Amino acid sequence: MDQTKGKDHKRILLVEDDDGLANVYTTRLQAEGFDVRRVADGEDALASALSYHPDLVLLDVMMPKVSGFDVLDILRNTPETANLRIIMLTALSQDSDKQRAESLGVDDYLVKSQVVIADVIERIRFHLNSN
Numbered sequence: 001m002d003q004t005k006g007k008d009h010k011r012i013l014l015v016e017d018d019d020g021l022a023n024v025y026t027t028r029l030q031a032e033g034f035d036v037r038r039v040a041d042g043e044d045a046l047a048s049a050l051s052y053h054p055d056l057v058l059l060d061v062m063m064p065k066v067s068g069f070d071v072l073d074i075l076r077n078t079p080e081t082a083n084l085r086i087i088m089l090t091a092l093s094q095d096s097d098k099q100r101a102e103s104l105g106v107d108d109y110l111v112k113s114q115v116v117i118a119d120v121i122e123r124i125r126f127h128l129n130s131n
Contacts, residue, residue, distance in 0.1 A: 010055040013049060014026060014029070014039070018060075022040070042071040045057070046066070049078075054084065057087070058089055059072065062091065072106055087109075090109070092111070107127050
């Protein structure tokens with residue numbers, strides 16, 4: 001019997017260029033009942049944000065083509081995506097990087113070395129429920 005019937009599957013856009021990490025997150029997010037689309041660079045993230053209409057974006061910072069900071073800035077300045085929930089998940093632990101993300105309007109800023117996947121899921125649920 002399908003226990004997910006009637007459940008509203010929240011869409012997560014995972015923007016991560018590390019295949020191994022992306023696979024771990026995709027598997028866990030799907031197990032948690034989320035609909036996940038993964039892209040590997042900022043260019044694809046921008047296109048997918050418009051076509052996939054995610055409820056939340058889990059955004060890496062250091063990526064090929066377009067950085068996470070630039071993606072965040074563009075999403076916040078595009079009417080269709082301005083109100084998207086965006087969590088940055090990054091290796092950058094400097095306060096200046098966090099401040100830059102906050103000045104660009106990020107909803108949350110998580111440092112990969114300081115969180116485990118359960119923490120990330122918890123933050124995702126928090127932001128999706130605070131709409």
